[in-house]
Amino acid sequence: MNFETLVFYFLATILLFAGLRVVTARHPVHAALFLVLAFFTGAGLWLLLEAEFLAITLVLVYIGAVMVLFLFVVMMMNLNIEKLRNGFWSNLPLAAFVGILMAVEMSLVLMVAGKTVGSGSLPHAAGYSNTKELGRLIYTDYVYPFELAAVILLVAIVAAIAITLRRRTGTKHQDPARQVRVKREDRVRLVSMPAETLKDSDLLRAEAREGSYKEGE
Amino acid sequence: MTFVAPNLIPALPEIFVLIMASLILVADLFLSDRNRYISYILTQLTLLGAAWITISSGSADAVYTFNGMFVGDVMANVLKMMTYLAVAAVLVYSRSYIQLRNLFTGEFFVLVLFAMLGMMVMISASHFLTLYLGLELLSLSLYSLVALQRDSAQATEAAMKYFVLGALASGLLLYGMSMIYGATGSLEIGKVAAAIQQGGANKTVLTFGLVFIVAGLAFKLGVVPFHMWIPDVYQGAPTAVTLFIGSAPKIAAFAFVMRLLAEGLNGLVHDWQGMLMIMAVLSMAIGNLAAIAQTNIKRMLAYSTISHMGFLLLGILSGTLNGYSSSMFYVLAYVLMSLGSFGMIMLLSRRGFEAENLDDFKGLNQRRPWYAFVMLLIMFSMAGVPPTIGFYAKLSVLQAALQAGYLWLVVFAVLMSVIGAFYYLRIIKLMYFDAPLDQAPLASQPDAGMLISLNGLAVLALGILPQPLMALCAYSIQKSLL
Incomplete structure (x- = not known):
């Protein structure tokens, strides 16, 4: 067993442990942190495979951006864990049984065949740039899938906005800019009206009303 | 390393649809609600333009471009034309339905176009x-179309289920593909097929990957035991979206199965034959038996979809060119019937009322005899009664399975379609022999009404004269798979 294999098993053990804890951790913040650990260890595994660019992207994008956002959301949401986990323990035996069974079956199949699979590619020369090679391929040979991925992202944006954006009509919000810009003419309107001459009966009625007001007081 | 610019001519329809979808997305921002119909017309024009480009740029021989990632062959062109037709019909049927339910928005059309681009x-x-x-482009658009009616709890639940199960299926599919890649060293379908033919690839790893691929495909097709999402999604989604999910994507799913199994993994035909057989038997049994118990017609049609997909697999699993072409005929026939049946549900719906229960079809003959007759044709076709298209579709897949030597499978399929006839005929009985419960006058929709007449007559006409369409299917399969 050479050093590389040792590193692989070391990282793989941590990865599996972290993955398991993501599912079993009681606190969502802990689960998210374990996911960070899993990603980071995965990046280490990719480095072993000489995929530096992917490893760095995983750390930068997933850990640096996605998981931090995720942590924010988890912390702000104040989740009720007990309610979410209601069915967890009652379903666990069956789920574990099915999961372990599938894992055993798959490993049995691969155990038989696995011996011949890993042909192992030769390590690249020292000056080899992973990033450059990926960039060259993405914009030439793989330009079609690359464009398709862009379209998928566009659909994601459209869908997210269409589902979440709510245009509420009739909200009574203030617009300070318009309040400042208002002129006297916008608010006060002078209306010229013909003067009215009152008849005697009207005068009498008006006096009576005044009197009743005073009594009311 | 020099870069050779790819030949864009074969991909012109895709490029055109993408440009138009983006254009409509932007143009729709400047339209008031009153002028929203412009988006609708633009979408229909896009379909027309794409059809024209496909006809004028299509060639009889397979053309590869984008470094072997894109193929334009006869099967692709024929299936694309059918997809345009199906999407155009979906839009006509759903126009007034979505107008009444505040879904007549630019996003709806843009998402439909992007879904079609994915197909x-x-x-x-x-x-x-x-x-x-x-597949991801298609699925993502469909998830969001289901969720578009966001104030409906039912639609949101359906979208959530669809999304989670769809993501799981995509994961399975990817895992299987990575196994195949590990065994053959290529992701290009032609090269994968060649590597398997040469026998250099590790058989166990190939079969292991195949299991995951077939499971992922089964999820997307909606065959038992991966069918759980179909009834909930069909029922929960707005009927316009159900119509969309139930029609055009089936054509794409057929192409998907063809490309993966018949072209790429043809060397493993004996392995996937068995898997498809189990799924076909289960789908036909569970689909037909569960449909009997439904009172909601959307749910009933969902179970009927499951059984139809079982029939579709019959042709594919026979593993012959004849079987593939009869499956292609089956899927086209199914799309035609599915368009008609869901279209009818929308024609009977009105503001604030969904004609989604079986009882809503009671006495349709007294209210609108012509609609009842068209629905009768479609139901006969679904049940496989001659002289409708459904009969020939069933006949041809059964013949293909018989030629491949699966007599027991054919007998079982016939038995199951007899059981299935019960719930289709029940709708006919409700329409013709029961008194109507709902006396409200049906809104007149000239365009959708005209289309449903055409749809029903096509079901009949293609049943009387199935030869041209069958010959087209046989020709395109022969041209593409040889």
Whole structure:
């Protein structure tokens, strides 16, 4: 067993442990942190495979951006864990049984065949740039899938906005800019009206009303 | 390393649809609600333009471009034309339905166009990566279309289920593809097939990957035991979206299965034959038996979809060119019937009322005899009664399975379609022999009404004269798979 294999098993053990804890951790913040650990260890595994660019992207994008956002959301949401986990323990035996069974079956199949699979590619020369090679391929040979991925992202944006954006009509919000810009003419309107001459009966009625007001007081 | 610019001519329809979808997305921002119909017309024009480009740029021989990731062959062109037709019909049927339910928005049309773009990418993919990306583009658009009616709890629940199960299926599919890649060293369908033919690839790893691929495909097709999402999604989604999910994507799913199994993994035909057989038997049994117990017609049609997909697998699993072409005929026939049946539900619906229960069809003959007759044709066709298209579709897949030597399977399929006839005939009984419960006058929709007449007559006409369409299917399969 050479050093590389040792590193692989070391990282793989941590990865599996972290993955398991993501599912079993009681606190969502802990689960998210374990996911960070899993990603980071995965990046280490990719480095072993000489995929530096992917490893760095995983750390930068997933850990640096996605998981931090995720942590924010988890912390702000104040989740009720007990309610979410209601069915967890009652379903666990069956789920574990099915999961372990599938894992055993798959490993049995691969155990038989696995011996011949890993042909192992030769390590690249020292000056080899992973990033450059990926960039060259993405914009030439793989330009079609690359464009398709862009379209998928566009659909994601459209869908997210269409589902979440709510245009509420009739909200009574203030617009300070318009309040400042208002002129006297916008608010006060002078209306010229013909003067009215009152008849005697009207005068009498008006006096009576005044009197009743005073009594009311 | 020099870069050779790819030949864009074969992919012109895709490029056109993408440009138009983006254009409509932007143009729709400047339209008031009153002028929203402009988006609708633009969408229909896009379909027309794409059809014209496909006809004028299509060639009889397979053309590869984008470094072997895109193939334009006869099967692709024929299936694309049918997809345009199906999407156009979906839009006509759903126009007034979505207008009444505040779904008549630019997003609806843009998402439909992007979903169609995904289908087109799947139909002419010759690389596992493009197949997968096309599938994701389609699925993502469909998830959001289901969720578009966001104030409806039912629709949101359906979208959530669809999304989670769809993501799981995509994961399975990707895992299987990575196994195949590990065994053959390529993701290009032609090269994968060649590597398997040469026998250099590790058989166990190939079969292991195949299991995951078949499971992922089964999820997308909606066959038992991966069918759980179909009834909930069909029932929960707005009927316009159900109509969309139930029609055009089936064509793309057929192309997906063809490209993956018949072209790429043809060397493993004996392995996937058995898997498809189990799924076909279970689908026909569970689909037909569960449909009997339904009172909601959307749910009933969902179970009927499951059984139809079982029939579709019959042709594919026979593993012959004849079987593939009869499956292609079956899927086209199914799309025609599915368009008619869901279209009818929308024609009977009105503001604030969904004609989604079986009882809503009671006495349709007294209210609108012509609609009842069209529905009768479609139901006869679904049940497989001659002289409708459904009969010939069933006959041809059964013949293909018989030629491949699966007599017991054919006997079982016939038995199951007899059981299935019960719930289709029940609708006819409700329409003709029961008194109507709902006396409200049906809104007149000239365009959708005209289309449903055409749809019903096509079901009949193609049943009387199935030869041209069958010959077209046989020709395109022969041209593309040889």
